[in-house]
Amino acid sequence: MNLLAFFLLCVTQIWALPLNEKITPFNATSGRIINGSPASKGQFPWQAAVIFTTSSGQSFCGGSIISNQWILTAAHCARGATSFTIYLGTNTLTPDSGSTTVTTTRAVIHPSYNPSTLANDVALIQLTSPITFNTYVQPITLASSTLGSGVSVTVSGWGKTSDSASGVTNTLNYVTLSSITNTQCSNYYGSLGSGVVCATGASKSTCNGDSGGPLVTGSGSNAVHVGVVSFVSSRGCESGYPSGYSRTAYYRDWIRTTTGV
Structure with a gap:
């Protein structure tokens, strides 16, 4: 342990x-989430991939588009982060047609989040400007x-x-x-x-x-x-x-x- x-x-x-992941090279593997399946493009148009930058480096987490200016994620991901790079509209971590990359510095962590117990483990990331929805980017x-x-x-x-x-x-x-x-x-x-x-x-x-x-x-x-x-x-x-x-x-x-x- x-x-x-x-x-x-x-x-x-x-x-x-908590399940955030320190950034390592994005290596494609033959496995899946844990015995899951690869998603097709556009299958989860609300899905966001987020790189969180902190004073000690970068970590990777997911998120969800809930409006054209807000991403819902976990508090343990956003805690201590000073900036966020967010990939939208893609099912790979390599930019492709229809994908959008945005950056921002503002997040709101639930005021009662407890990092020891993981209680209230939710946070919201606010985008600097509204994103445009399309087939692959939807709330x-x-x-x-x-x-x-x-x-x-x-x-x-x-x-x-x-x-x-x-x-x-x-x-x-x-x-x-x-x-x-x-x-x-x-x-x-x-x-x-x-x-x-x-x-x-x-x-x-x-x-x-x-x-x-x-x-x-x-x-x-x-x-x-x-x-x-x-x-x-x-x-x-x-x-x-x-x-x-x-x-x-x-x-x-x-x-x-x-x-x-």
Whole structure:
């Protein structure tokens, strides 16, 4: 167990790690998110890839377009960041036709975010000017009602495809999971607040680099954002433990107050 995992276990009783990923060369791999599938271009037009610059270097996370000026992501990604480079409208980390790259310096982290427990792990990035929507760049609807258990959900990202992978992948991947109750999830991580939702799948999970990305129900124009990728077990992405997300509906009022969305 690494030192960060040990610290979190001792202080919070939550055996989990945030999933941001220190920047390494973008190496394409033959694997997927964790036993997922590669996304086609335009399949997830709300998906954002975000490079966060801090005083200690750069890290990589995901995000979601919620309006022409706001990106929803995880607080543990944005914390300490001084600038953000955001790729939109692409399913690779190489610029391509229809993609947009924007930079900004402003983010709003939830005022009650706790880096020790990962409570309230949500943040909003404000763009300096409105982006133009097209086939490949679209906002996603935010959930206003609480996600129940046993619901089919999809999570997407460029995160590591295995615990042994050297870094994030060049290709956007996705996987289908099923939501579980917080009572079930607490069997793995201890007591969880109402702002958390967990999901699981047979040998399927998020991994480092997926943080901040979208957990959604439905697809296409019927997709609804229900969670922000937050944590996974320190036993590893392939451990079979549930992955954890900040519950979108729980933070809906804060998002609306902050962004007007």
